[in-house]
Amino acid sequence: MTLLYPIENSLYVNITNLCCCKCVFCVRDITDSVGGSDSLWLDHEPTMDELKAELEKFNLDDYEEVVFCGYGEPLMRINEVIEFANYIKTKKNIKIRINTNGLSDLIHKKKTAVLLKDAIDAVSISLNAPNEEVYLKVAKPAFGIKSFDAMLNFAKDCKTYIKEVCFSVVDEISEQEIQQSQELANSLGIPLRVRVKNG
Template identity: 65%
Template sequence: MTILYDYKESLYVNITNQCPCACVFCIRKETDHLGDSGSLWLDHEPSIEELKEEFKKFDLDKYDEVVFCGYGEPLVRLNEVIEISKYIRSISTIKIRVNTNGLSDLIHKKDTTILLKDAIDAVSISLNAPEKVRYNEVSRPKFGEDSFEALLKFAKNCKESIREVNFSVVDEISDEEIELSKILAKKMEIPLKVRHKN
């Protein structure tokens, strides 16, 4: 069971396998690992204490950032992300980022950005598509019709409380959809990264 793993210059935190989406391009369908991570399928969700013990095995000075991103949506475990971020802050000045599908307000039925405000430095939100219909086709969120607007609201709120906010799309969508996503991101004044699946 892999809880922390190196990928490029970052240390990634695999905190849950739960996710409210079933994205058509999700890498979980094709492999159980990233780089040299070992299997990212968890036999149980690690506790706060287990996570702290794992961090003691790594030298944070070796990394550019800690990223909450594994084989699930990290903000399903919002309280644990906040607690572990506080712990990281107590031992290091390293940058802390969350990669998210942006649906945590729907997951927890409240504004979650205010809770993340002092816990993390950056958030990367999977936009996945430029509008609601296509977003639902690509992301297949369990919350249905409300998901895309909730994602945009989450992003807007993040801009007000978190230092660095990015959108991302995967190059599995069409060039036209990528361009429309760029227009939406520019309108919201949020940088957009195009991620390459392979």
């Protein structure tokens, strides 16, 4: 069971396989692993003790950051993410990033960015679309049409509490939609990264 896996200068944390989206470009539908890791499918949701034990196998001095991004939406387990992030910080003051779909507020039925403020240094949010209609088609969120606005509100909150915030889109959408996504990101003062599908 792969809980931690390195890619270049980052150490990734695979904390859950749960997710509330079924994105059309999801890597989980194509391969069992990323960046040469073993399979990222978990046979159970890892406990804190299992995560801490796995961390002992890695030297944090070898990495520039720790990233919560596995085969699921890390903030489905927001309490565990925060606890493990704080634990990592006791080992080394290393940058900690979360890659998220930004639907944490809907998952937990409350504002959640504020909970991350002391544990997390950077958040990358999957914008994935310039408007709610395209977002519904691309991300297929379990929460329906309200998901897009909830994600944008989470991003705005993150700007208040988190040092680094960025959006990403995958080039699954059209050039025009990518341009519109860039304009939306600009209007919110949040940088946008365009990811190559499966890249």
